[in-house]
Amino acid sequence: MMVKRVIANSVSEAMELVKKDMGEDAIILNTRQIKVGGWLGLFAQKKVELVASIEEHPVQVPVSKKQVPIVPPVKLPVRNDRGTQPVIPKIVSFASRRMPDALRAYEALLAEPALQQRAEELYDMMVSTYYKTNDVTQVERVLLDTVEQDIRVTQATARFIMVTGPTGVGKTTTLAKLAAYYRLTKQQTVGLITTDTYRISAIEQLRTYADIIDIPLRVAYDLQEFEQAKADLADCDVILIDTAGRNFLDAGYVEQLKKRHDFSDTDVFLVLSLTSKYRDLEQIQQRFDQVPLAGFIFTKADETTELWSIYGLAMQTRIPVFCLTTGQEVPEDIIWPTSAEISRMIVERGLR
Ligand SMILES: Nc1nc2c(ncn2[C@@H]2O[C@H](COP(=O)(O)OP(=O)(O)OP(=O)(O)O)[C@@H](O)[C@H]2O)c(=O)[nH]1
Numbered sequence: 217m218m219v220k221r222v223i224a225n226s227v228s229e230a231m232e233l234v235k236k237d238m239g240e241d242a243i244i245l246n247t248r249q250i251k252v253g254g255w256l257g258l259f260a261q262k263k264v265e266l267v268a269s270i271e272e273h274p275v276q277v278p279v280s281k282k283q284v285p286i287v288p289p290v291k292l293p294v295r296n297d298r299g300t301q302p303v304i305p306k307i308v309s310f311a312s313r314r315m316p317d318a319l320r321a322y323e324a325l326l327a328e329p330a331l332q333q334r335a336e337e338l339y340d341m342m343v344s345t346y347y348k349t350n351d352v353t354q355v356e357r358v359l360l361d362t363v364e365q366d367i368r369v370t371q372a373t374a375r376f377i378m379v380t381g382p383t384g385v386g387k388t389t390t391l392a393k394l395a396a397y398y399r400l401t402k403q404q405t406v407g408l409i410t411t412d413t414y415r416i417s418a419i420e421q422l423r424t425y426a427d428i429i430d431i432p433l434r435v436a437y438d439l440q441e442f443e444q445a446k447a448d449l450a451d452c453d454v455i456l457i458d459t460a461g462r463n464f465l466d467a468g469y470v471e472q473l474k475k476r477h478d479f480s481d482t483d484v485f486l487v488l489s490l491t492s493k494y495r496d497l498e499q500i501q502q503r504f505d506q507v508p509l510a511g512f513i514f515t516k517a518d519e520t521t522e523l524w525s526i527y528g529l530a531m532q533t534r535i536p537v538f539c540l541t542t543g544q545e546v547p548e549d550i551i552w553p554t555s556a557e558i559s560r561m562i563v564e565r566g567l568r
């Protein structure tokens with residue numbers, strides 16, 4: 217067995233050196249923070265020491281006993297078509313990184329699609345915190361703080377509040393919850409407008425809520441009627457606008473939305489279901505880069521065990537979170553958590 221000691225500025229840098237030198241099969245024996253140089257303990261530089269080993273003549277393991285890798289292993293350099301220059305394949309995931317035993321519960325996090333942009337940074341931060349403090353609760357604290365700092369929350373400030381988003385994510389139900397909140401809890405005058413005229417049942421759904429909460433509803437079939445409805449409800453403190461669900465993976469629908477609505481006096485919230493795949497959420501959000509979004513509304517938090525999509529989108533886009541919905545019941549299943557509360561919800565569910 218060959219054993220090597222590597223000193224680098226960060227754990228990930230040390231891992232890269234080991235991988236380059238000893239290959240993919242190297243096993244990490246130990247990682248720790250050390251101080252290098254300096255004089256009488258002063259001016260020393262903080263470094264990471266990593267000890268790795270590899271079998272010089274690997275023992276043949278029967279196929280059935282081999283560990284199945286979490287991600288496809290990094291392939292050996294291949295030759296390109298034109299010449300002899302090898303093409304080095306990119307390492308695409310941190311899922312294969314090993315955590316110290318005490319942090320094994322966090323290992324799966326690094327494979328989360330929503331965390332891929334920050335995986336290296338989070339890995340370094342968690343591992344170095346652990347080696348500095350030898351305390352898993354400190355690692356959780358640092359993770360909670362990082363997530364909290366990356367998530368902004370917002371309140372609606374415009375008088376017109378519009379919800380938009382993919383089909384069936386809970387736009388109309390959330391609008392009804394908001395209507396009840398502004399009317400019953402905040403005692404404000406509320407009006408509803410729906411531009412979802414594609415299905416009779418959609419209008420009836422909102423009319424039922426409007427009747428129960430006892431607030432006016434206007435139905436707008438075109439831009440002119442929409443402007444008229446806004447004028448009719450001009451006396452209301454808050455005017456909530458429902459839109460038809462669309463397949464927003466199709467860019468054409470965002471164009472339609474842009475043409476149909478004037479956003480200058482309106483807070484537009486993109487409603488996304490937390491049960492959707494992260495890659496799809498990312499694409500849908502990217503379709504909206506021409507629409508000035510005031511924030512995200514994340515729905516169906518009760519139907520999923522992992523909430524990292526909230527972090528991924530909030531961190532990548534810097535768009536704030538307006539509210540979360542937690543069930544089908546109107547008006548109670550809606551919450552306005554702080555950044556710290558969202559961070560706790562995400563981290564604690566993620567480690568279950
Ligand atoms: N579990 C759960 N279900 C929800 C939540 N919000 C809405 N729903 C349910 O999701 C389904 C669709 O809700 P709608 O409000 O009609 O969704 P929508 O986005 O308006 O749908 P379209 O207008 O057809 O695009 C209904 O069965 C709701 O009860 C939530 O937070 N949790």
Ligand SMILES: [Mg+2]
Nearest residue numbers: 387388418461
């Ligand atoms: Mg609807």
